[in-house]
Amino acid sequence: MTWKRICGTGDVAENTVKKFDVEGIPILLINYGAGYRAVPPICPHMEEPLEESGIVVRCILTCSKHLWAWKLDTLEMQGDTEKPLKTYELKQEDGAILLNVEEELMYEFDEEDEEDDFFK
Ligand code: FES
Numbered sequence: 146m147t148w149k150r151i152c153g154t155g156d157v158a159e160n161t162v163k164k165f166d167v168e169g170i171p172i173l174l175i176n177y178g179a180g181y182r183a184v185p186p187i188c189p190h191m192e193e194p195l196e197e198s199g200i201v202v203r204c205i206l207t208c209s210k211h212l213w214a215w216k217l218d219t220l221e222m223q224g225d226t227e228k229p230l231k232t233y234e235l236k237q238e239d240g241a242i243l244l245n246v247e248e249e250l251m252y253e254f255d256e257e258d259e260e261d262d263f264f265k
Pocket of ligand 1: 191211
């Protein structure tokens with residue numbers, strides 16, 4: 146496990162998101178006021194870039210494209226959201242945000258039925 150310093154705790158304003166590159170892996174850091182989350186920078190619904198479509202209000206990240214949403218402290222899916230948010234391990238230490246990034250987290254975007262997997 147390798148912890149990497151991403152930025153200072155004050156570098157991402159409350160209720161905003163900011164994209165970082167961690168050794169070639171794109172990561173979106175979210176400051177939701179009571180804490181931080183580090184997630185892949187695309188919406189698990191239809192790959193919308195969350196740095197543009199993501200809105201953080203009262204601890205909830207909402208993708209403004211089709212309103213999928215996740216509660217950021219518990220990661221509970223809200224409303225009609227169908228996929229969980231993947232997150233990187235994160236900790237705060239001495240005023241810095243550190244991430245443990247071992248490999249890039251990806252979402253599956255296959256819309257087809259399971260039976261069609263045979264043809265891939
Ligand atoms: S692309 Fe984000 S909710 Fe549809």
